[in-house]
Amino acid sequence: MIDFNALLKISYGMYVVSSGNKDKKNGFICNSVMQVTAEPAQFAVCCNKNNFTAGIIEKTGSFSISALQKDTSPEILSKFGFKSGRDIDKFKGLDLKYGDTGVPILLSDTVAVIECKLKQTIDAGTHFIFIGELISSEIINDSAEMLTYDYYRNFKKGFTPKNATTFVDKSKLTQVIASEVFQKYKCTVCGYIYDEAKGDEPEIKAGTTFKDLPDDWVCPVCGAPKSDFIKLQ
Amino acid sequence: MIDFNALLKISYGMYVVSSGNKDKKNGFICNSVMQVTAEPAQFAVCCNKNNFTAGIIEKTGSFSISALQKDTSPEILSKFGFKSGRDIDKFKGLDLKYGDTGVPILLSDTVAVIECKLKQTIDAGTHFIFIGELISSEIINDSAEMLTYDYYRNFKKGFTPKNATTFVDKSKLTQVIASEVFQKYKCTVCGYIYDEAKGDEPEIKAGTTFKDLPDDWVCPVCGAPKSDFIKLQ
Numbered sequence: 001m002i003d004f005n006a007l008l009k010i011s012y013g014m015y016v017v018s019s020g021n022k023d024k025k026n027g028f029i030c031n032s033v034m035q036v037t038a039e040p041a042q043f044a045v046c047c048n049k050n051n052f053t054a055g056i057i058e059k060t061g062s063f064s065i066s067a068l069q070k071d072t073s074p075e076i077l078s079k080f081g082f083k084s085g086r087d088i089d090k091f092k093g094l095d096l097k098y099g100d101t102g103v104p105i106l107l108s109d110t111v112a113v114i115e116c117k118l119k120q121t122i123d124a125g126t127h128f129i130f131i132g133e134l135i136s137s138e139i140i141n142d143s144a145e146m147l148t149y150d151y152y153r154n155f156k157k158g159f160t161p162k163n164a165t166t167f168v169d170k171s172k173l174t175q176v177i178a179s180e181v182f183q184k185y186k187c188t189v190c191g192y193i194y195d196e197a198k199g200d201e202p203e204i205k206a207g208t209t210f211k212d213l214p215d216d217w218v219c220p221v222c223g224a225p226k227s228d229f230i231k232l233q
Numbered sequence: 234m235i236d237f238n239a240l241l242k243i244s245y246g247m248y249v250v251s252s253g254n255k256d257k258k259n260g261f262i263c264n265s266v267m268q269v270t271a272e273p274a275q276f277a278v279c280c281n282k283n284n285f286t287a288g289i290i291e292k293t294g295s296f297s298i299s300a301l302q303k304d305t306s307p308e309i310l311s312k313f314g315f316k317s318g319r320d321i322d323k324f325k326g327l328d329l330k331y332g333d334t335g336v337p338i339l340l341s342d343t344v345a346v347i348e349c350k351l352k353q354t355i356d357a358g359t360h361f362i363f364i365g366e367l368i369s370s371e372i373i374n375d376s377a378e379m380l381t382y383d384y385y386r387n388f389k390k391g392f393t394p395k396n397a398t399t400f401v402d403k404s405k406l407t408q409v410i411a412s413e414v415f416q417k418y419k420c421t422v423c424g425y426i427y428d429e430a431k432g433d434e435p436e437i438k439a440g441t442t443f444k445d446l447p448d449d450w451v452c453p454v455c456g457a458p459k460s461d462f463i464k465l466q
Contacts, residue, residue, distance in 0.1 A: 013244030112242035
């Protein structure tokens, strides 16, 4: 028996994994990051083969990991999680630096950064596992708490992109039965669903209808305005 | 520049990874666990090559992951984290079951379990990365919170075994300067250090001397009695 709800009991942080150089660079939101050895310190990151960043890591042989802070802006979660670097420059307007290997390292909304030189590329099917050796690391903001995947899903009600290692079709998860009196509205930018039965706590109380939301309310995940929402049937 | 404090900003859960069968079985505490693909669902676990469990996973071709709950007993943390299955039967007296592949699966103090069939073994130097495909998964205790590595380190003041991927020599970390009036005592079983300046919050207030600890106080990590502690110079 497979219960996909059990897979949600694996804990992760939330990171932006970046690669490239000053001329060409990209990054993506990644939760599948872990240290794999201590001496020397090596880290593994999972990257969908379709991600624009995958080819850049293979070509340049280095990547960086920016551990995101708990109150990371919707702008960063939206750009790095749901948009492609083939279409936009995700780093535009954000703080970044370049590491010893020349790799871009996101600094905005970041607790700590780790720079790695690629040592092994593992083919795991839909994803590559890139294993890199630690080149440099630095605390950027020691007073900020780390953003965990659990917090992102349960408190920010954030969605998981289809390219993520942990994507699960919602139909496979146990449904929470909400009152049928309330409607749901979907953000067409990132897929977030505003459920009137649940509201957008703590600011927007459970039971607040979509039309009663303030005009300046925006999608808590990607920052899209109310006009980007459609009503679900 | 490498700041090893930055490496502590990677988030993990805490798991017991087990392998074997009814006759021969073992497991170890592991924080380096992550999902690496969604379709099919595959998981990676890191295991020191010296761990007794490493050889058992290679031989039997399967492993299980038990996601530990926040209030996991010191007995489980001590046995699976700091003792070797070459010396003791770690499962003795604990709840367990056997999966479809015959692998032992720890159920005590467990939130959810995942059973995997080994697909790839990656040599990462000191550690193997075992990649397994999901065979079965189940929620064991949905009301329990998950134990995170961050909570284990910062609130339970737990130590990291030398075989772990995230082991860092304390000398590499920024020291917190405590008042020199207070002494420190080390648990000879697991390495936990009772620092009089910090106490053992919330029960034992900061500033409580070792001799003023209740006689029935035990090591918060492994449960060893006061008599197993030695004073540090």
